[in-house]
Amino acid sequence: MFQRDYFMRMIEQMSEVVGQVMGLRQQRKQEEALLVIDELLDRQFRMNGKLIRQLSDADLVRMMTTNGIVETANLHAVALLIKEEADILTELGRQEQGYPLQLKAFHLFMRLAILDAPALLRTPSEEAAELETKLGIYELPRETKLLMWEWHESDGRYDEAENVLHELAEDGAIETEEAVEFYRRLLLLPDESLLQGGLPRDEVNEGLERMRQQSTQA
Structure with missing residues (x-):
């Protein structure tokens, strides 16, 4: 009370x-x-x-x-x-x-x-x-992007989370295994949740395979 x-x-x-x-x-x-x-x-x-x-x-x-x-x-x-x-x-x-x-x-x-x-x-x-939106004109720090990645995923905006993930990967700011784990977590979710989050299962599988290939090439 x-x-x-x-x-x-x-x-x-x-x-x-x-x-x-x-x-x-x-x-x-x-x-x-x-x-x-x-x-x-x-x-x-x-x-x-x-x-x-x-x-x-x-x-x-x-x-x-x-x-x-x-x-x-x-x-x-x-x-x-x-x-x-x-x-x-x-x-x-x-x-x-x-x-x-x-x-x-x-x-x-x-x-x-x-x-x-x-x-x-x-x-x-x-x-x-x-x-x-206001901060979109800046190149944001690594710690900000990491928090954005976590926030978008926790809010169920999986497509936005993936976009930030790609930025982090391009910056060399995360390990490939962290990206692999992201896609693995998504695969545990029902199809409906993935669709609502803008990232259908086939795209999750594609992302996972892409990251696995990068991991073997590293």
């Missing part, structure tokens, strides 16, 4: 803050909007905003895990605030500051989606998909 009440309060608070930030952005008061975000980051969580920005996404997940349970509402709220801050910085032409925050928010939303965390304002996957 306590967790549900807390979650509902977090939804209400985030709705209010995001609405306030959007209003300020529409009035071209971006600096004021940044102050609103900064104040909430400092006040709401067990660490200040400066530390939140410095920690990696993996560190933030660890910091917001208690007795093995991830505090997904807090993590989602942090990701939302960081995403809003990144958008404002980009509007102000400060992409060099906005890009790493966008990337961190993207990582956090993907991790939340993999954890099957409930929606706050939108689902983690919806938030991640928006950021994936």
Whole structure:
């Protein structure tokens, strides 16, 4: 009961803050909007905003895990605030500051989606998909692509997972055996799931055979 009440309060608070930030952005008061975000980051969580920005996404997940349970509402709220801050910085032409925050928010939303965390304002996957589009103009780091691969597979978008897998393979960022295991996992799924995920069984078999051949040639 306590967790549900807390979650509902977090939804209400985030709705209010995001609405306030959007209003300020529409009035071209971006600096004021940044102050609103900064104040909430400092006040709401067990660490200040400066530390939140410095920690990696993996560190933030660890910091917001208690007795093995991830505090997904807090993590989602942090990701939302960081995403809003990144958008404002980009509007102000400060992409060099906005890009790493966008990337961190993207990582956090993907991790939340993999954890099957409930929606706050939108689902983690919806938030991640928006950021994936915005970040599409960049060559993303290996760790981002690895997380994208896992996220797409966990969400049942097997064709998207395969696309990221091909990028990783071309970059030499994964072992061939990891790719082989991906196709083996898919072969355990029913035909209907594979079709819904955009990768029918014959294409899975083709991918598996292709990776096996690369493995023997290596």
